[in-house]
Amino acid sequence: MARSYWKQVLDHGLQVPTDRPLDDLTAELTSMLGSADPVLRDGTAYPALATWVDRGVYDDLLVGLGDGMAAGLTVGLGEVGTDSVFRRTFSVLVLAAVIERDTAAQLLPGDQVLRWGDRIVSWLLRERDLRGYVPGKGWAHSVAHGADAIAALAGSRHFGATELTVLLDVLADRILSADTQLESGEPDRVASAVMAVLRRNLVPTKVVEPWVARLAASGNPYVLRGDRDPYLATNNAQQLLRSLYLHLAVAPGPPADKADLVLAAVDALRATNPFTLAR
Incomplete structure (x- = not known):
């Protein structure tokens, strides 16, 4: 459809058009999620789908919509530097909205949400495509969007202590396995997802503390790592530790064991910054 059609939809507060079937509208918006044009993708398709999910438009169709978004996560997976990344990273945002809708309205069985969590x-x-902002095409932001989806899963009533612990490990794995420095705010978004897990108050401190220590072990630039600038190899873990400390210290709605977690973060930061923080 012409851009003017969707501009009218946006101008009318994203009310669902009545001149076309919802299935057709959804199919078109889903296709637009993969557009390299940020106006169509980020400015139209994503807000339309997420808003309609939030308003309950898809309440009877959530499973189909969520499965469609989950399928989008495999489109071009493994490619680096291609436009296929947009379909994946914006599909996961819509899937996060679907999960959040279930959390708000309690519409879906647990096994369905758990399957999406696995996907x-x-x-x-x-x-593999970890680009943040792509000039001329806007945000790809796979790590940040993935962290947002993890945060949505963390808020689900279907996730208990075991599943939440897995989410923490996944977030650490993603940060520590990144083969490039994440410079577009990704550590902050990951820290926000970690906080979503911690706010459930189901994962005990004795589990979180070794998780923080794992980040510290990979975030210490004073450990020899061959003939390479050690800060390049440790930056992502270090930035996550710093952001997590900031979130714990100032973010609203802290977890019940905030004091112990702040101390764990402080100890990790002192250990990995011995010349500036350990004096």
Whole structure:
């Protein structure tokens, strides 16, 4: 459809058009999620789908919509530097909206949300295109969008202590396995997802503390790592530690064991910054 059609939809507060079947509208918007044009993708398709999900338009169709978004996570998976990344990274945002809708309205069985969780985790760990902002095409942001989806899973009533612990490990794995420095705010988004897990108050401190220590072990630039600038190899873990400390210290709605977690983060930061923080 012409851009003018969707501009009218946006101008009318994203009310669902009545001149076309919802299935047709959804199919077109889903295709637009993969567009290299940020106006169509980020400015039209994603807000339309996410808003309609939030308003309950898809309440009777959530499984089909979520499965369609999960399928989008495999489109071009493994490619680096191609436009296929947009379909994956914006599909996961819509899938996150679907999960959040279930959390708000309690519409879906647990096994369905858990299956989507498996799909999200598998995609996030296998994604190789870690670009943040792509000039001329806008945000790809796979790590940030993946973290947003993990945060949505963390808020689900279907996720207990075991599943939440897995989510923490996935977030650490993604940060530590990145083969490039994440410079577009990704550590902050990952820290926000970690906080979503911690706010459930189901994962005990004795589990979180070794998780923080794992980040510290990979975030210490003073450990020899061959003939390479050690800060390049440790930056992502270090930035996540710093962001997590900031979130714990100032973000609203802290977890019940905030004091112990702040101390764990402080200890990790002191250990990995001995010349500036350990004096």
